[in-house]
Amino acid sequence: MNGRKSIAYGLVLVAAAALLQGCGSGAGINELDARMTEIKARPRGRIEPPPEFKPIATYTYAAHKLRAPFSRPVDEKLLEVPEGRPVEPDLSRPKQYLEGFSLDALAMVGTITKPSNPLEALIEDPTGSVTRVRVGSYMGRNFGRVVEVSSDQIALVEIVPDGQDGWVERSRNISLAE
Secondary structure, eight states: OHHHHHHHHHHHHHHHHHHHHHHTOSHHHHHHHHHHHHHHHSOOOOOOOOOOOOOOOOOOOOGGGSOOTTSOOOOOOBOOOOTTOOOOOOTTSOOOGGGGSOGGGOEEEEEEOOTTSOOEEEEEOTTSOEEEEOTTOEETTTTEEEEEEOSSEEEEEEEEEOSSSOEEEEEEEEEBOO
């Protein structure tokens, strides 16, 4: 067994010596030195400066107060606002989950009721989640407050910009999806 180990050890030493011999030949190093000297002797290049960009005129986007161009037109029946009561959304109120979606993306899929509780509607959002809403809940991106829940539809009042730096209330309905 000892003889085999010594033979294997000898073969490893011979292989290592052969590998090291290949690294020590000077012919490749002389060619490399000549190539490096040639590259260093070349004239240095000049890097062009980046082009000078002209500033682009800014544009103030003011269409955020208008209806989205790809949403369906809605009944523009505006609610009467009593004198002395300004209409404006409560921006300090925490947003509810369904206020992250437009009303066009929400669908009423049913209702649910419990004894001694008011009727609640089931609303499906684009992610497929179903959420309960009742009178006083908020939904839609225009501060829509639920004012009535019936077995076949939900009545909402939205607060939308009037186009003159003010706000108006608009009624909307979401009907039960078939």
